[in-house]
Amino acid sequence: MNEKTMTAEEDLRFEQMLAEESVCTKENIVFDRTDTLIDTNMHYCPGCGHGVAHRLIAEVIDELDIQKDTIGVAPVGCSVLAYNYLNIDMNGAAHGRAAAVATGIKRVLPEKYVFTYQGDGDLAAIGTGETIHACNRGENFLIVFINNGIYGMTGGQMAPTTLPGMKSTTSPEGRDIVTMGSPLKITELIAQLPGTYYVTRTAVNSPVNVRKAKAAIKKSFEYQKLNKGTCLVEIVTNCPSNWKMNPVESNKWLEDNMLPFYPLGDIKKPSN
Amino acid sequence: MAKVKGDIVVDINKCKGCELCAVACPQESLELSRKLNSKGYHYIVKIEDNCTGCTNCAMVCPDGIIKVYRKTEKKREQIATITNVTGDITVTVNS
Ligand SMILES: Cc1ncc(C[n+]2csc(CCOP(=O)(O)OP(=O)(O)O)c2C)c(N)n1
Numbered sequence A: 001m002n003e004k005t006m007t008a009e010e011d012l013r014f015e016q017m018l019a020e021e022s023v024c025t026k027e028n029i030v031f032d033r034t035d036t037l038i039d040t041n042m043h044y045c046p047g048c049g050h051g052v053a054h055r056l057i058a059e060v061i062d063e064l065d066i067q068k069d070t071i072g073v074a075p076v077g078c079s080v081l082a083y084n085y086l087n088i089d090m091n092g093a094a095h096g097r098a099a100a101v102a103t104g105i106k107r108v109l110p111e112k113y114v115f116t117y118q119g120d121g122d123l124a125a126i127g128t129g130e131t132i133h134a135c136n137r138g139e140n141f142l143i144v145f146i147n148n149g150i151y152g153m154t155g156g157q158m159a160p161t162t163l164p165g166m167k168s169t170t171s172p173e174g175r176d177i178v179t180m181g182s183p184l185k186i187t188e189l190i191a192q193l194p195g196t197y198y199v200t201r202t203a204v205n206s207p208v209n210v211r212k213a214k215a216a217i218k219k220s221f222e223y224q225k226l227n228k229g230t231c232l233v234e235i236v237t238n239c240p241s242n243w244k245m246n247p248v249e250s251n252k253w254l255e256d257n258m259l260p261f262y263p264l265g266d267i268k269k270p271s272n
Numbered sequence B: 001m002a003k004v005k006g007d008i009v010v011d012i013n014k015c016k017g018c019e020l021c022a023v024a025c026p027q028e029s030l031e032l033s034r035k036l037n038s039k040g041y042h043y044i045v046k047i048e049d050n051c052t053g054c055t056n057c058a059m060v061c062p063d064g065i066i067k068v069y070r071k072t073e074k075k076r077e078q079i080a081t082i083t084n085v086t087g088d089i090t091v092t093v094n095s
């Protein structure tokens, strides 16, 4: 049939036919942005793991349908603006104090799901005291711990988690463990405390690790209902900008260097 | 056998060109564009029509901007063949 002779109805039917053939229809969607993750530009550097970690928290909140009942505490660090991306009630704590702020929130509102989101500088340097004592008291909230081995926001200074020999602006020759100490495995440390219930280490460098990290976050939110103690999910991430690598190289470096030192898996599992 | 066909839609103006999705794609369907988006980044484009809708790219995208579609096409069964009187057109009819 000559195209020019097609009537409007025929034209429409033809287009409908084409649309039927397309895979991009509503019923074929298998992955889409979840509602709790606000549809906006994120300020993170290209390839930064913070974005994936935010997305997983948002997905879990929506899957458990607890958006109205969840309160997050944002840290100081690159993720200081986490509340711009998560459509839930959030609070910004002073540097390192997120676990103390979350303690207050959870004790006043015990029915709410409470979590902190903290970098390694925030949680394991300036906030070590708050972190350890909240875990030791067994405060009933989740700590999401983003370990990128460096102070991201302030330009790449050495963090407690910086690897031996790893260069940073304050360890330009590489971290010397004799003068600077060994990296602090705070996750293993707090797992020793009777107050913690579930402690695990994950990463978001590959699709399979992303799925496991999400499962760990989901479990932790579910455990919060049991009122059994603190859950901590460490997420080993990259910082392409301060590691001075492109995102693909940074994930490769993470796999080759971070993961052997910070092995993935559960460190403390609920006994039941 | 059921045939799986996938597709993705990337919100290219939010793409930062990190290429983590391209590395995660088992089908090697993705590549950076030559052009720049409004933020000045090369963005991700599909270079092959072989997507299976596995969602790997969406899993690792830090900016959460990949939407994934998947459709399983059942194998069509041929139920008739119609040939016109002059024999110059043959139409096969599928269920
Ligand atoms: C009391 C106080 N001391 C120091 C700082 C400076 N400061 C801001 S962010 C930061 C470190 C952040 O590193 P990290 O927690 O690892 O998060 P990232 O940026 O890597 O995500 C520091 C030292 C501050 N804001 N407040």
Ligand code: SF4
Pocket: A043, A044, A045, A048, A049, A050, A078, A148, A152, A153, A238, A239, A240, A241, A242
């Ligand atoms: S500085 Fe590092 S941690 Fe911060 S947004 Fe950039 S890549 Fe991410």
Ligand code: SF4
Pocket: B006, B007, B008, B024, B025, B026, B027, B028, B029, B030, B050, B051, B052, B053, B054, B055, B056, B057, B058, B068
């Ligand atoms: S859904 Fe899978 S096959 Fe399709 S582009 Fe993404 S990673 Fe590649």
Ligand code: SF4
Pocket: A047, B010, B014, B015, B016, B017, B018, B019, B020, B021, B022, B043, B044, B060, B061, B062, B063, B064, B065, B066
């Ligand atoms: S992972 Fe996301 S932001 Fe990075 S290149 Fe792919 S689509 Fe763009």
